[in-house]
Amino acid sequence: MEPGIPVPLLPERTFSFTMEDYEQRLVHLSREVVERVAAEQGADLTAGLRFDHTTPPSDQSVRTWHNTVSLISHTLRDGTPGRLLHAEMARLAAASLLEMYPQQRPARRSPEGTALSVHVRAAVEYVNDHARMPITTSSLARHLDVSLRALQEAFQRDLQTTPNAYIRQVRLDRVRQELLSSEPTAVTVREVAAGWGFAHLGRFAQQYVAEVGETPMATLERSARDSAAD
DSSP: OOTTOOOOOOTTSOOOOOOSSOOOOOOOOOHHHHHHHHHHTTOOOTTOOOOOOSSOOOHHHHHHHHHHHHHHHHHHHTSOOOHHHHHHHHHHHHHHHHHHSOOOOOOOSSOTTOOOOHHHHHHHHHHHHSTTSOOOHHHHHHHHTOOHHHHHHHHHHHHSSOHHHHHHHHHHHHHHHHHHTSOTTTOOHHHHHHHTTOOOHHHHHHHHHHHHSSOHHHHHHHHHHHHHHO
8 A cells, every 4th residue: 555545445355454654544435336337337247346456546546536535525514415416426436436446347248269350359349348329330330430231241250240239239248237236226127228228128128038048127136135145
């Protein structure tokens, strides 16, 4: 640990400290809020929160954290904040923490060792990094500066699927990750699905069952059971 540089500590782990002339300040954040913000950023939370302590945070992210904590402190001290403002302050703190110590990136949908063409590899990376965006096969082709037909043929040749099907698979993965990290009392399946671009709940549920092998509600309820077991 270095003075002035925050370190994330998870409650289920045990830590011991040897300190000399050291003032320790603790900021307690809700795991639920941190997990939700991380999931919105596309983090893979199937194994829970996993901060990378091996890479030191950037100077800018540390300054942002201290400025954020100062802003929150002044805001909360100035009066009794409403529920909405308090929730926004919690999300702001979680986002600032994740800026310093991001979670692992979601697993790519392309199989390990698969030889991909340049355009398909670029498309895979773009879809995984921008899954929340309104991506279509046409917009993906424009982004890569290739023809629609060439992109479709490349996906069929390299991944035996279509660009639209691949985009849907990635988004279904992200929905599953978010459901597994959410509390059933805090979110609904409809809200999570809509956040990943699924507007029609019935069609989404059918696609989810076909891809994951269980209903989205079953995934959300399993998350609650796992949390209770912990």
